[in-house]
Amino acid sequence: MPIDPEVGFTADVIRDPSRFVGRTELIRDCILAINAPTGLISVYGKRGVGKSSLLRQIQQMALGEYALAKRAGLSHSIPTTPRTYLTAYYSCDSLITDGKDLLSRLCNDQSSEDSLLRLVPDEGKEIVEFTRTKGVSAGADLKVVNWGVKGVESTKYAKVVPGDIVQTFRNFVDAIVTHQVKKRMKRDGLLILLDEFDVIANKDGIGSLIKSLTTPEVKFAICGIGRDLTELVSDHASIERLIEQGLLPVKPMPIPESEEIILRAEKLFNDAVKFEAGISAQIAELGQGYPYFVQLIGKQCINELNVRNTKVVDQSVFDKVIMDLKSGKAFPTLEAAYQRAIGNSRDRQLLLHFLADQPTEQSQFSDEVGRIVLKAARQDAEDLNVQYVDQLMPRLVDKKYGPVLERITERQGTYEFVNPVLRQYIKLREF
Ligand SMILES: Nc1ncnc2c1ncn2[C@@H]1O[C@H](COP(=O)(O)OP(=O)(O)O)[C@@H](O)[C@H]1O
Ligand SMILES: [Mg+2]
Incomplete structure (x- = not known):
């Protein structure tokens, strides 16, 4: 019998207090x-x-x-x-x-x-x-x-x-x-x-x-x-x-709390599923404080268990999920948003990755969290021969295609990813 991933993980709003973590x-x-x-x-x-x-x-x-x-x-x-x-x-x-x-x-x-x-x-x-x-x-x-x-x-x-x-x-x-x-x-x-x-x-x-x-x-x-x-x-x-x-x-969830989502899911599965030691920490780390991503990865691990007909999420199951994530196979919704944003342009794809990879201040109390500066990405892009950066940008801030980015009006040349989970996805996605 396949395991229903929804028993332990959900992409939906949590109504049931017994599923709510931290x-x-x-x-x-x-x-x-x-x-x-x-x-x-x-x-x-x-x-x-x-x-x-x-x-x-x-x-x-x-x-x-x-x-x-x-x-x-x-x-x-x-x-x-x-x-x-x-x-x-x-x-x-x-x-x-x-x-x-x-x-x-x-x-x-x-x-x-x-x-x-x-x-x-x-x-x-x-x-x-x-x-x-x-x-x-x-x-x-x-x-x-x-x-x-x-x-x-x-x-x-x-x-x-x-x-x-x-x-x-x-x-x-x-x-x-x-x-x-x-x-x-x-x-x-x-x-x-x-x-x-x-x-x-x-x-x-x-x-x-x-x-x-x-x-x-x-x-x-x-x-x-x-x-x-x-x-x-x-x-x-x-x-x-x-x-x-x-x-x-x-605020984004502290990493140990995100890890708790996996442990809670194990309980919800009534021990029909086990995450091997160390796996929950890796998932929490990938989630970057966004429980939505943790839930998605957890769900995907269960799907992989079903393919293999096993009950233990070990390193090889997890690695397969990550491989599918990197190649765009694991999360269709995020992948669709990613593809819609880049719109068949290799250059825009590269630019988007540079923007997503830009290190941002991780202070929990700063407004600047998640903000990125075009200038820095422009440099990286030009190093890789990406041309006409200014023509690549409009689609990324266009509502019709997401938008993936939002202009921060008070600061010139500064943007923010509208959906931090999508940003994290882009960071992990191979290009
Ligand atoms: N406290 C929590 N414990 C476990 N999962 C959570 C928790 N808060 C949110 N999630 C999960 O994160 C995702 C996003 O939650 P949601 O409440 O819809 O966020 P928002 O309204 O901020 O977009 C959902 O998949 C939900 O199941
Ligand atoms: Mg909401």
Whole structure:
């Protein structure tokens, strides 16, 4: 029987706390933020670093499910009676134009487990309690099993005000707080979690909008790509007092923590798979702090086990995975992004490798992490007879082809890889 790699590894957001590894400091800060009566929670960091997974764990803790914190040795940080919430979770997309558009989406989303609308009291709607984890003691949330005979209707308890989405949203939230949060579930508040917040096109006034909607009963958590909060909320000054406790920067994972992902996977496989001593350290090293890459490599090792019909990931299995990685066979998604960027140009391929290989400052606290300078790569490229560097660059910063690179506007000739995992892939890829 082949081993299902998904049992131990996943490229998906981690919802199940038993699969979530490390991040102890952040979890402690999450506990504080969740238990502060008012305030905005904001999770930010680079692509693939683990933001959405942390946001899902915040959701769990907001429901009163603290198994993860306990396992992380944080029992003493959990209040005797933690604040508990009902939750709504929404992933934004780039078609959302602005704050009002976002509220409109929230009022119309019909996800049965995560939408705001599911919580709005309504006669025809049938709502049941459910837990988001396998554990029995897990915190309960509500989900819709039946939207009602007349379809989605939410007029009885919460008035829709035509042409005024802010007021409609307020009415929805008020009805939820009164009927579901307080009366039905006896919770402290409603937590609205917004993932991919960075992609909202126009963020003007979004900070003050969130501020005006935040009360001791209604809290927001926003999550997205960014170096700091100002990249998520442009008018951040208006929320200054809301963010004292809720700032959660997700940094690359320390290497030992990445290694823990492999050890955790072994447990999840229930010892049906073994990683020989030393292999997990090599995988963690390749991951460069990006759990996404660690998960991908882990998965690929299991695929190779299945080919060989064995159960032990030893050096030869690992070496085969690395060989496939180098030749572009192991990770089709990353390979496709790489090919799209270079677009059949040997010169552009070389330039891209020079850029990816450029040493960057590894300080965890510096903004400069991951930045590269074209000038240095230009020199390398010219040494290898690569011509017309300036004509090779546009495709690399063109949205249509990724983009692979983003210009840093404040500093001339400075770029950053949009996806650090892709950068690491390019570094390892043979050319
Ligand atoms: N704490 C963690 N433990 C184990 N794997 C993680 C952890 N955080 C993230 N991952 C893995 O890393 C990948 C990216 O996680 P995700 O939360 O989607 O990142 P982001 O939202 O920052 O892009 C996923 O494959 C996920 O399974
Ligand atoms: Mg994400």
